[in-house]
Amino acid sequence: MSHLVTVATCNLNQWALDFEGNRDRILESIRIAKERGARLRVGPELEVSGYGCLDHFLENDLYLHCWEMYAQIIKREDTRGILLDIGMPVLHKNVRYNCRLLSFDGRILFIRPKIWLANDGNYREMRFFTPWMKATQVEEFLLPPLIQKITGQRIVPFGDAVIRTLDTCIGAETCEELFTPQSPHIAMSLDGVEIITNSSGSHHELRKLNRRLELITSATRRCGGVYLYANQRGCDGDRLYYDGCALIAVNGKIVAQGSQFSLKDVEVVTAAVDLEEVRNHRASIISRGLQAAESKVVFQRIDLEEELAPMGNRFNPKISPAKAREFHYHTPEEEIALGPACWLWDYLRRCNGTGFFLPLSGGIDSCATAVIVHSMCRLVVQECKEGNEQVLADARKLARKDPEWVPATPQDLASCLFHTCFMGTTNSSKDTRSRARELAKVISSYHVDFNMDNVVSSVVSLFEITTGKKPIYKIFGGSQVENLALQNIQARLRMVLAYLFAQLLPWVRRIPNGGSLLVLGSANVDECLRGYLTKYDCSSADINPIGGISKTDLKKFISYASKAFDMPILDEFVSATPTAELEPTTKDYVQSDEIDMGMTYEELSIFGYLRKVEKCGPYSMFLKLLHEWTPRLSPAQVAEKVKRFFFFYAINRHKQTVITPSYHAEQYSPDDNRFDLRPFLINPRFAWASKKIDQVVEQCEGKDACELDIMSVE
Template structure:
């Protein structure tokens, strides 16, 4: 016997400083989650302002606009009767923190600041944020007036605390905290927390999904419980691609998998299952619990079958290389307002690989428009697992098609094949000179025909000679090119070290 709860986790394609667009995507994800009975909705890290704001985090306007979006979320009827967990920057005692804000029915329940920063590789969180280094400590946070007017609250709990509902206890992690040897979920699990959430902005690297899955599975293997993982999706205006991969784990098993490479702006995954009741020891310093008069379950004890683990669908390295950059290209193209891509196609491996990635982008777009990629379980599936088919949402296909039409400049256009779409969005040109070979020219033309790009041959000899002429006038000399190679040796002759020929 147990009680059924429905939880929703999201991958959102948020954009740095796109406050209006980010707000609409957050509301859309909450609306979808509520439509499927979810009582708790988790979103990605810093979803209100976007993760890649960089030094704009220093600006007071970024904090101001984030609170303005939070106010609209609190006032919206869409956010009623569901616990919403959103991410935004907050200044507390004149210190800037990367925070989660949990609210319900126009009341902020708690604010949880990030405790462990990501500050390696391409991450520089310590440049903009301070970490909350006071374990199990909670202070009062004075809300801005614009929020007080909506909530009627002067202060709310701020710090390392968990949420205690009528039927369970929910604890929060944030991105890098999962990867740390002293992850907060360890202590929370020992103190009886049953549902763990992680809001992340984790970018795509080859085989990184394997690490995420293993870490999330292990988070509930020892102490039991449910783990929700949300992640940013898209390029966020940066040069990296955040690859989604929202997932749900229970008792060490993955039970729901979100798409890693998708063109959708909003991707929601829900889980219906039995809340674990592990018999755990209390920690000497128990978690500070914020009590909320709300239940995630229906309140009736019902029979629930054992959860059904799924086999994670890992992409091969070749698929990741193709799909990751392809998703980034589309996200950047549709947001930049440009009409397509131009590529000098030499027939060599570098430019040919780039052309194939653009073609992969066109394949993904056509799949999304025609029948939706990553189609999942039916909504009427009687099993405990419920995966929402976000691609059936009416705004999904129309948004992709609307973006395509805007890019190609035709209001009634609908692509019939990747090759045809490639012809509208992608122009390749072979830049020939007196040093070019017929083989490279043929290879470039053949590849362009295969992928459908608009292809041109351009002779650049005159441009090259013009540049060289300017160089010679300015410098008084003519560029000289030297080719180094080993000479042909006669049979029986000894090689002379260092011998070269120059031209």
């Protein structure tokens, strides 16, 4: 015996405050779901307004416009015959809630507010919304007059309830609720809810997807049931990229999965699921039956006098249950190639930009940024070949091409949109200039190359004329202050020149209606964390696709791209020693990033993870690393490294207040603007913590081996 129901979930590329565009993408997803025979459609969190509206959620206009869009959706005849689960913010009794609106045939069944709000990391939902703290309780909600006229309803239920159809029971939870210890789906499943929807606004981080999958498969394996996960996809207007990957799970097995990275604005995932499998799975677990029998949590049922199964559940040879499938993961290298590339495309097309400008230094960071732009072009060309009319229209618009133009290769598109520049000085090597030129040629960016020594000399001469003092480099006898100032002026002048060329190159190329290019930054997350960059240098830009990615991961990405994109020139970047090339090179001295920083990039990643993710201050970080790094390093060496990191992190913290908005890809991003809310004026000596660290070092050095019980140290 079987009880087959076709259900649909989706990835939607919604945009904050793009009410009409969001409406149209919702309607398209409903059309596709119905076309595939689905009787239930679930969409992403806050899909009507867009998830990333931030403080716009505090504006009552937004709530009005959401109701206006929702009215236009449910009054249409082509949205009938399917149970709709749509997300938008709702004002109830003068309180703002993050809600799901469930409707059928133009009538709202009930409104389900979010119970547990996401309020850590990148999320600030408690700033905008109030959680619904009345478990299993329902109140009356007075619909706006606009909706009353369309639905013929005045009052609808509002609260924690479920929908009972003639053949099954459906409940909804929202994003963060899946991640909580006592998720709503547990109580729902014990109360007989068989289909659970989850509408999400979950962003991409490297290596994060597996956690989401584990939670969904574990939940349905233990509780049984059908789980529909919908997610936002794309750049919603901020640093985050929502990575889609909508899926359908049944009893711990994945039966359908959407793509994680794609340029498609609408992607619908459907599957025919057998509710009898859910019932058999649950009934076969005796302990679950006992828990369900004694559970005191009972959800109010909102009745829908319809069957989700087609033809009254009579056998239909055209429908067969979806089979379990292996879940597809991208490698971290593929994630870097795809996530930031999709983010860049969304940013460029939505700001109606003319293209990108990148200072190409010949080092691995700017190389990685350029290759990500190349990856973006590859994705666009592939979508055009597959008939994605929206992407093709956007490409023609951005490239200022006629209606017949179709980019044949990534290079075709890059030659229109991508501009690079090597800004050399007497400190630049022939190798870096050559690598930059060759990479630009392979990618087919519009490349310019010049020396800026005269500009640097003019500024230094101005200082000398004004003060009577001429700064010289340290290797020629100058002080550290002089040496740093001479490096910084080169870096800052590069930023000024970058914006000059970004503004005027479209004019030089006579691009029709061409505005300024978007300047891309190329400082990696480790350099930002350490503060190894000049404030307002060429790390200052409009957006930065690698600002949340570690140097270690970028190297692996370039090695991957060398083969995957057939670009052997990239191997030269991997093997090159990272250097800023801001000091003169002599036979005895070549500037090195890691020597300048006093720590390796690998160490920086570890420091960053312990500081942000593990919430370690100097003392606790030292204790952790003392166990991990000894005997390879002595206690004194571990202490010196930890103190050095926190000193430079603290004195450079102010740089994060003006850091370029970066693609968020790593949990230890030091982004001051929203993700890492720490002060920027800190005593860099961390005096008390340093004393405690020194005490432990002394005790360790008093023994042949450091076998100290660390927890006993006071």
